[in-house]
Amino acid sequence: MVFPIPKRDFRQVLFPAVILTVVSLVTAASSNCQTTCGNVTIPYPFGTARGCYLNRYFYVRCNDSAPGGPTLQLWGAPSVKVLSISLSGELRVNTYIGRDCYTQSGARRRPVKAYAILPAFPFSTTKNKFTAVGCDTFAMTNGDE
Template structure:
């Protein structure tokens, strides 16, 4: 009898598993593309006005000349989108700032960046500001939606390449990193580098340039070869997004504009910025911003495996 009960339970578990695996997940509105190139574009985001919740979530899907493939971009800042999470995260590619010098300390190239994000904010807890160089001061100026400035920076120094090879850590020798100003909704970022003492003349043979960039936590590991030339021109950065600027309690008073459309979804207030987000009930998965977007079963995984 016990054997039959276990077989029946196993049959039910397998049936539920394959039912879930075989169900096509609803990600976008009807007749709207779910992908731009290799990147999934889930609603409330969309590649046209009719396919997105509003202009906040509009994504440009453009063909690039270098790869001839379609790549999603943010219209306001023209940053390429790497990934969109329905948990309120948007992963984008941000460029590297640099300043380079000739052997006689003459500056030959300088690139700094001023990025303004109308609808999204830089995650202050899931990114770092990094500088690479041996004569490098990196500065980061951030601004909130009211224009208030919160700045930081760090200095990366070294005298010999051997000092770096023995300790390839981002602790100030050849590389430094700092946290981004926290407890603020940062919608504008300016960053760049400059030579500190001798414009790289004393270290030019192995470090002609200084670099500065924002990067997602854990997405960059410093090596001594980066001093001669940093191969990457962009790094992933996490942005925060949310629906509107109301709390859940406020938004639920106007159900016609309330974004959590599936009846198996719930609302929760965004923690990194104003607005709210939606999620499917426990035991369900999918897109809570769409009617019938949450799919699943009444079975609870913990209950099934504890029987």
């Protein structure tokens, strides 16, 4: 599936999420954990407060003062906006698009580097597209596999 590029500097990226047992879900549901942020449901193993998430990789922050309403952000990465969390194993996020552009007169604009370091969530090999377009363009991925 090809994703449209939104008007702001973000691109959709899909990451497989770790699925836990029903026992974990029942435990989280019975506590006083925040279950939504804006229009995003926050199921366990994710959570916004201690005792509500499995480990630091599953910590998410609800930014109530974000332009356009509350947005869910991935652990300490304000540029990674969580769009949805699926218990079937998918974490959808927006992240910045890198660019290296020139003005009409040929002057180079300040480049924007894009990166995502998410050790607990590998990129989906079937639902993501990695694309580089333009002159003097260099793009790479790096990982264990």
